[in-house]
Amino acid sequence: MSILIDENTTFIIQGITGREAVNLTRECLDYGSKIVGGVTPGRKGREVHGVPVFDTVEQVVEHNGGVVPDGSVVTVPPAGTKDAVIEALDAGIKTIVIVTERIPRRDVAAMVEFADQQGARIIGPNCLGLIVPGVAKMGGIGGPAKNAEQAYQPGSVGVMSRSGGMTTEISSTLTAAGLGVSTAVSIGGDAIIGSTYAELMPYFEADPQTEAIVIYTEPGGRMEAQLSAWVKENNSRLPIIAFMAGKFMDDEEMQGMSFGHAGTIVEGKEDSATEKIARLQEAGIPVVERIDEIPDLVKAKIAERSAA
Amino acid sequence: MRFFEYEAREIVKRAGIPVTDYGFTTDAAEAKTIAERIGGPTVIKSQVLTGGRMKAGGVKFADTPDEARQHAEDILQLEINGHWPRGVLVDPKAEVKQEYYAGVVWDGTAKKPLMLFSDMGGIDIEQVAEDHPDHVGRGHFSALEPFHDFQAKQVIAAAGVTGKPLQRLTPVLARLARLFLEGDMLLAEINPLAELTDGSFVALDAHMEMEDEGMPRQKALIKALGIGAEEGTREGHTPTPFEEAVKAIDAADHRGVIQGKDTGFHGNIGLVIGAGGGSLTLTDAVRQQGGKPANYSEIGGNPSVAKACGLAKEVLQKDGVEKIAVMMSIVSNTRVDIVARGVIKACLELGKDPGETIAIFRIPGAWEDEGFKILDKYGIEYCDRSVSLWDAAGRAVAKIQGEVAA
Numbered sequence: 001m002s003i004l005i006d007e008n009t010t011f012i013i014q015g016i017t018g019r020e021a022v023n024l025t026r027e028c029l030d031y032g033s034k035i036v037g038g039v040t041p042g043r044k045g046r047e048v049h050g051v052p053v054f055d056t057v058e059q060v061v062e063h064n065g066g067v068v069p070d071g072s073v074v075t076v077p078p079a080g081t082k083d084a085v086i087e088a089l090d091a092g093i094k095t096i097v098i099v100t101e102r103i104p105r106r107d108v109a110a111m112v113e114f115a116d117q118q119g120a121r122i123i124g125p126n127c128l129g130l131i132v133p134g135v136a137k138m139g140g141i142g143g144p145a146k147n148a149e150q151a152y153q154p155g156s157v158g159v160m161s162r163s164g165g166m167t168t169e170i171s172s173t174l175t176a177a178g179l180g181v182s183t184a185v186s187i188g189g190d191a192i193i194g195s196t197y198a199e200l201m202p203y204f205e206a207d208p209q210t211e212a213i214v215i216y217t218e219p220g221g222r223m224e225a226q227l228s229a230w231v232k233e234n235n236s237r238l239p240i241i242a243f244m245a246g247k248f249m250d251d252e253e254m255q256g257m258s259f260g261h262a263g264t265i266v267e268g269k270e271d272s273a274t275e276k277i278a279r280l281q282e283a284g285i286p287v288v289e290r291i292d293e294i295p296d297l298v299k300a301k302i303a304e305r306s307a308a
Numbered sequence: 309m310r311f312f313e314y315e316a317r318e319i320v321k322r323a324g325i326p327v328t329d330y331g332f333t334t335d336a337a338e339a340k341t342i343a344e345r346i347g348g349p350t351v352i353k354s355q356v357l358t359g360g361r362m363k364a365g366g367v368k369f370a371d372t373p374d375e376a377r378q379h380a381e382d383i384l385q386l387e388i389n390g391h392w393p394r395g396v397l398v399d400p401k402a403e404v405k406q407e408y409y410a411g412v413v414w415d416g417t418a419k420k421p422l423m424l425f426s427d428m429g430g431i432d433i434e435q436v437a438e439d440h441p442d443h444v445g446r447g448h449f450s451a452l453e454p455f456h457d458f459q460a461k462q463v464i465a466a467a468g469v470t471g472k473p474l475q476r477l478t479p480v481l482a483r484l485a486r487l488f489l490e491g492d493m494l495l496a497e498i499n500p501l502a503e504l505t506d507g508s509f510v511a512l513d514a515h516m517e518m519e520d521e522g523m524p525r526q527k528a529l530i531k532a533l534g535i536g537a538e539e540g541t542r543e544g545h546t547p548t549p550f551e552e553a554v555k556a557i558d559a560a561d562h563r564g565v566i567q568g569k570d571t572g573f574h575g576n577i578g579l580v581i582g583a584g585g586g587s588l589t590l591t592d593a594v595r596q597q598g599g600k601p602a603n604y605s606e607i608g609g610n611p612s613v614a615k616a617c618g619l620a621k622e623v624l625q626k627d628g629v630e631k632i633a634v635m636m637s638i639v640s641n642t643r644v645d646i647v648a649r650g651v652i653k654a655c656l657e658l659g660k661d662p663g664e665t666i667a668i669f670r671i672p673g674a675w676e677d678e679g680f681k682i683l684d685k686y687g688i689e690y691c692d693r694s695v696s697l698w699d700a701a702g703r704a705v706a707k708i709q710g711e712v713a714a
Contacts, residue, residue, distance in 0.1 A: 078521065104492050104522040105414055109451035112419050143640020143674055151638060151693075163585020168673075169637035172693055189584060192419050218588060221416050245588035248595055253572030257545065259604060260584040289596070291589070292696040 002132035003158070003183045003203035003210075004095055004121070011071035011095070011138055012060050013038045014084045016048050020140070021075040024099075025049050028073075030145035033136040036060065036069050039084075057091040071095035073129060073139055081125070082107040089118045097139045098124035098194070108192045115194065122194025126261065128164030128186040133171075141186050142168055155180015157298055158204040158238070160197050161216035162189050162223075162261060163245075170214055170243070170291060177295030182210040189218070189261025196223045198230035205236055211305075212298045213240040217276065218260060219249050224276045228283035239301035241294055242280050242287045247273040309518045309541050312355045314397050315533045316514035320498060322532075323487040325480050326510045328402060334395035339380030342398040343373040349401035352379040357542065358389040366393070369401060402512055406473070407500035409433050410481050412488040420448040423463045423485055425477075429500035443467055449485060457482045476509045477501070491529060492522020545571055550603065550622055557618035564611025564642070566619045568603060570626065575600025577667075577708050578623040578632035580616075580651060582607030586637030586697070593701035594633070599709060602629045610641050616650025617657070624658055624665070631664070633704035636671040638693055644671045644679030652686055663687035667707040670700035 005011075015021050016038025025048050028035055037060035038053045040046075046053040054060050061068050072088040074081060074096060081100045088096055089111075096115065103125050115122045123130060129139015133152040141164065142148030151172035157179050161167040164186040171181045185200060187193055197215055204210045217224055224242075231240065249259060250272050270276075277287045288294055311319065314332040321327045331342035332355065343350045354366030361367055366388050370376040380396045407429035415422040425445040428436045437444045445466030449459050460481035464474055480501060488496040497515040504510060518526060520541045547555070554568030577599050581587045587606045594601050603623055607616065623632055634651050636642065648669065655662040663686050671679065672693035683690045689707075691700060 079524070102521045104519055104525075105494070106451050106489055106492055106522070109414075109419050109421070113450060113452040140640065147640050147674055161585070163583070163588075163637075165583040165637040165639065166585035166589065168640060169586065169589075169697065172638055173696070176694070191414065191416050196417075216585060218585065223416070226417055243589075245585055245592060247592045249588075251572065257569070257571065259569070260588045260606070290593070290696065290698040292698055 001182070001207045001209040002135060003200070003207050004123075004130060004185075005071065005132055005136055005138055007032075007135050008034070009071060009136055009138070010034045010036045010069040011073060012036060012057065012069050012088075012093075013051070014057070014072055014074045014088065015076035016040055016051065016053055017043050017046065018075055022048055024073065024075065024140045025051055027140065027144050027148070028137055031137045031148055033138060036064050057087050057093070061091055068092040071097065071138055073097045073099060075099045078103045082111055085111045085122070086114055089114055089120050092118075094118075094120040095138075096120065096122045096194070097127065097129040098122060098188075099127065099129065099139060101126045103190070105192055108190065112192065112194050123185060124188040124194060126190045127188035127193075128167065130183060130185040132183050133181050139186070140164075141184065151175060152184065153180040154182070156182060156209065156211040156302070158182050158207070158210040158213045159184035159215075160187055160200055160213065161185070162187060162218050163216055166216045166245070170216055170294065173291055173294060174214070174298070179295055179298055182207060191221055197227040198223075201227070201230055201234070201236065201238075204238060210238065211302050213238050214294055214298065215240065215242045217242055217244050219246045219273045219276065220271050222270060225270065225279055228279050228285065231283045231285060237305065239298075239305055240285045241297050241301065242285050243291060243294065244273050244277055244287050250274050309520060309523060309530075310357050311516040311518070311533070312357060312394050313353065313513060313515075314355055314395070315535070316516040317511060318533060319487065319491065319516050319529070320484075320511050320514045323483045325483050325498070326508065328400050328510050328512065330397055330399040332395055332397050333380070334384070336377050336381040336384060339396055339398050340373045340377035343370060343376035346398065346400045350376050351399045351401050352376055352383055353397040353399060354383045354386060354388060354393040355395045355397055356388050356391040356393050358391045361388050364388045399512075402502060402510070403505040404500070404502045404512075405505050406503045408477065408502070409436070409499045410477070410484055410501045411495070411497040411499065412485055412493070413495055415448060418448050421451060421485065421488055423447045423449065423460065423481060425463045425467045425481060427467055427469050429502070433499070451489060455482065455486050455489070460485060473503060480509060491516075492519050492526055493517060494519050550626060553622045554605070554619060557615060557622070561612055561615065564607065564609035564615055566608070566611055566615050567606040568619060568622060569605070570603040573601050573603050575602050576628040576630070577601050577704060578626065578629040579603055579605055580607070580620050580623055580632050580634045581605055582636040582642065583639070584608065586635075589637065589697055590635050590701055593698045594705060597702045597705045599701065599705035602626050607636060607642060607647065610643055610646070611650070613646055613650045613653060616647045617653040620651040620654035621658060624654060624660070631667045631708045633667050633701070633708070634669045634671065635697065635700050635704070637697060639671060639673035641674070642671070643675040644673055645675045645682060647671055648679040648682045652682065652688070667704045668700055670695060670697070
């Protein structure tokens, strides 16, 4: 099992003729994903690695025998992202991965609100998508199929990360330790994202393959506070282990500076690494100092739960 | 992009919110002319992008135009928290009956804009929220659906305001909410928003901050405010020569992204690292093992050899930096061999031995075999993913500083 996507999931790629999108299409196809079409306005009739290109999402649905694809990976430039996402949602697509960076917050908020109204889910923006090891990937996560295979082996741990690269680093560590990954989600590094840790927890909770959760987090925003509250309110069967990067940003001299992702800026006391670590720990979520400590702690926590 | 008060007030005014008949100038003599036009007591306010100007003596009251000129002269030469004023604002001294607070911010958890309103204006809203929660009204609104005035009314009423003030303040908050969205703002705040003794309601001070990502579509507003392209995004701090140099290298070609910062870094370990999350993790790992980084950097996407070389060269040319650590979390887009060639080229161009200068190279992932081959040729210590980010950072600290903190 997995969350959000499985071996039957079909999806499209919006902005498929862009350079990065062409690579991404190749990678996903090689990994076994089912891409049923691509959209780039004005490029109807072309093909990208055998995937037919259309002008509109509506045309893809038509070509697909009236069946609405399950998902869309959106890679169009920031000025056009909102329109592309709303087009996909309007067509009835329910899982959207937004790869595009530097989208104004107003647009992100509007897309997320429309997705809520449609009963759909957005992952990202500014993310690499998600991967179910050995089954499918939706987005650039893990890179070319052979690299993805090296870092991601099927297993018992769900991974959520604000950094795309660190999703792979952590998953690789879990894979090397023999634990493997159930589903890994690069949730995006912006201040407003479609799916937060807490919002994805119920999916992992419902996935029998997942036995533990690892999150990668950073200063900025209130997402960890939301997860802590979720953990306190829900008697989850899943142990969660967190890694916090960017502790150096707590230094006096770094105040007001932004590092890493767009969302990684300390705007209030609650945003700082120190505060977040305290809040996570208070909710019973251990925060490790080093990535390489994660596998042993995951194993210990899983053993603890199964003994209980 | 942060705006000066005189710009923020102009933004507010353009949105149809009443402001006082103020004037902005960079010249003390003109401050006198403005005060003469105003004809009465005035307030002279330093225009700086930093807080605490009142305490620092950047706000002064004048009874006559001559006094206004004198104050303007003093304030124009007053540095506040390391910032020189852009100019002064000459404002009629308002006869205030009641001060209010009106603000709009983003709520990342609700994923919506949030209005805040209080009848206890003029002071820090966070303090008011803590001490007098019943005097603060809040309300989210949609970034998708049109804004309705009653949403502003509800927030004002929730702060305990009724009567004529409620009627007069509703359009002000509604306009602020609309300008927040339409202007791609991160913060839109009027504090104080005052009811004057003559019964009028005016914005006496305003703070606005625009999201950098929104700037491309806000060109008309930015231009109308007289802000030139050379001002960039008005970052919170003045970029250092290192930061300027890295930015220039990054702008030179479109492949990949490199960033470099050294504000607040004073050590001798040159960091050529990436990507977003990896850089944060590695900087922590170096510091936690007793290392003192000379800088922070980020390699993202798939940069050219020239870009990787440029970044490494800038780091190597920093004072006190003899060696660099080249490290990233596992990469899938970035080509390991290209980064390897770039950093080696940087050493060679500076007349340094790559094997000596590159303390450790830890970038596993795409094209790593090709990369490792090149590194071997130059006798550079490298490792693959079996060596953790923590241990790679530890090796860098040991080699450059001679010891690792326990």
